Each structure stands twice: as structure tokens, then as C-alpha cells.
């Protein structure tokens with residue numbers, strides 16, 4: 001079901017599916033998209049300081065007028081706000097914009113080598129203060145996580161990564177899993193680049209679904225959490241309608257085999 005949750009290593013639960021709001025800069029459109037998604041059963045909303053729309057997300061949540069624990073809000077600390085004091089100060093601003101007392105999940109948006117440990121120390125502090133329920137990373141590779149582990153008191157419980165059929169990241173996802181870190185796929189639809197792929201077109205036809213739905217079902221069955229973005233109510237609804245069909249083991253393998261290790265974004269910087 002759309003509101004199914006996964007248990008995180010810190011004991012909290014996170015909805016497996018959510019709505020990404022990257023590039024939603026029009027406030028009215030964002031509010032309408034969040035409401036539409038909520039009506040379809042979405043409970044997780046993924047924003048970031050960098051997206052410039054935390055205030056709009058705050059408004060949307062307020063207008064939903066639901067219990068705070070009925071929604072799960074993720075935000076991310078921007079690169080320029082890394083460092084202990086900068087994280088603490090910028091997070092306070094984020095909370096104000098979101099009109100919240102706490103966020104459910106706070107992520108380091110990208111790994112950078114300056115302030116690497118100080119940033120994480122601030123994350124641990126915010127969790128201790130109850131201002132953040134769970135702490136995680138985004139775009140961290142194995143070396144980043146191994147390096148973090150040398151000093152962290154608590155490890156990230158989520159690592160949000162670019163994952164889609166053309167960048168399946170099996171080794172990285174295994175590594176996350178071995179370290180009790182849930183992989184949350186960003187650009188889970190690969191921003192539409194594989195929708196015309198003959199394999200996906202064929203599978204979509206066989207199941208009476210769209211290529212987007214086949215891709216999201218693949219994420220679900222391989223154990224990823226995922227946060228597709230759309231501003232179109234019909235697509236938001238369609239992306240949630242993936243719980244009434246199943247890909248066979250052979251069909252899963254056909255999608256796995258589409259992996260070509262191509263990124264939409266830059267390769268995360270190495271720690272040095």
C-alpha cells in the first residue's frame with residue numbers, strides 16, 4: 001500500500017513512497033500537488049534548503065490540517081550550510097519556514113570534505129534535542145560512509161541516492177543494507193529518460209500499466225524507498241497506483257539488466 005512504512009535502524013518508521021518537490025517553485029502549484037498526493041495516500045514529502053520551497057511545503061502541511069505524526073517531512077542541509085554552527089543556524093531557519101517543531105528526517109544533501117565531521121556532529125545534536133527524529137545522508141558513497149563511521153556516534157539510517165533502471169547501484173545498495181541503512185531513491189523515474197525503453201514498454205503493456213509504474217514497482221520489489229516527483233494530479237495518482245500488480249523474478253531481472261551506470265548528476269566527490 002502507498003502508506004507502507006519501513007523500519008529504520010533508529011526504531012522510527014518511514015513511508016516507503018513519498019513525493020519529491022524539487023523544482024516546484026510555484027507556491028500554489030506545490031500546495032496543490034502536496035494536497036493531491038495526500039489525498040492519494042502519500043505521507044512523505046521530500047524538500048531541501050536548496051529547493052527554496054520549504055516555506056511552501058510548510059504552508060501546504062498547515063493547510064492539510066492533519067496530525068503532525070500523520071505526515072513525514074524530510075529536508076536537507078545545503079552544501080553552503082555545512083559546519084556545526086551553520087547547520088544549527090540554517091536548520092532553525094528551515095524549521096521556521098516549514099512551520100514545524102521537528103522534522104522527521106534531516107539529510108546532508110551532498111558530501112563535502114570541509115566540515116565533514118562537524119556537520120554530522122550537529123546532526124547528532126539536533127537528534128538529541130528532538131528537533132530531528134532521524135538523521136541521514138544523501139549522495140554518500142562507500143568511502144564517505146566508512147570515513148563517517150570512524151568518528152560518528154550514530155550512523156545515518158537513510159542514504160538518499162540517485163537510483164533508477166539506468167543507474168541501479170546494486171553494490172552501493174548492498175553496502176547500505178549491510179550497514180542497516182535504508183536506500184531512498186532520488187530521481188526514481190530517471191526523470192523519464194527510460195520511458196521509451198523497449199523492455200519497459202513491453203512490461204508496461206503486459207501489466208496494463210505505464211512505464212513509470214513498472215519502474216516504481218521495480219523499486220518497491222527490490223527494497224528501495226522512493227520519492228517520484230510530479231505536479232500533475234493524474235501522474236501523482238498514477239505513481240501511487242502500483243500496489244495491485246507484481247513483476248515476476250524474470251521481469252525484475254529484465255529491468256535489472258537495463259543498468260548502464262549513467263548518472264543524471266555529478267559523481268559524488270571523494271573524501272580526501
Ligand code: NAD
Nearest residue numbers: 020021022046138186187188189190191212228229230235
Ligand atoms: P524523477 O525521476 O522523480 O522524475 C520526475 C519527472 O518525471 C517529472 O518532472 C515528470 O516530468 C516525470 N513524471 C513523473 N511521473 C510521471 C508519470 N507517471 N508519467 C510520465 N512522466 C512522469 O526525478 P526528480 O524530480 O529529479 O527526483 C525526485 C525527487 O528526488 C525530487 O523531487 C527531490 O525531492 C529528490 N532529489 C534529491 C536529490 C538529492 O541530491 N538528494 C537530487 C535530485 C532529486
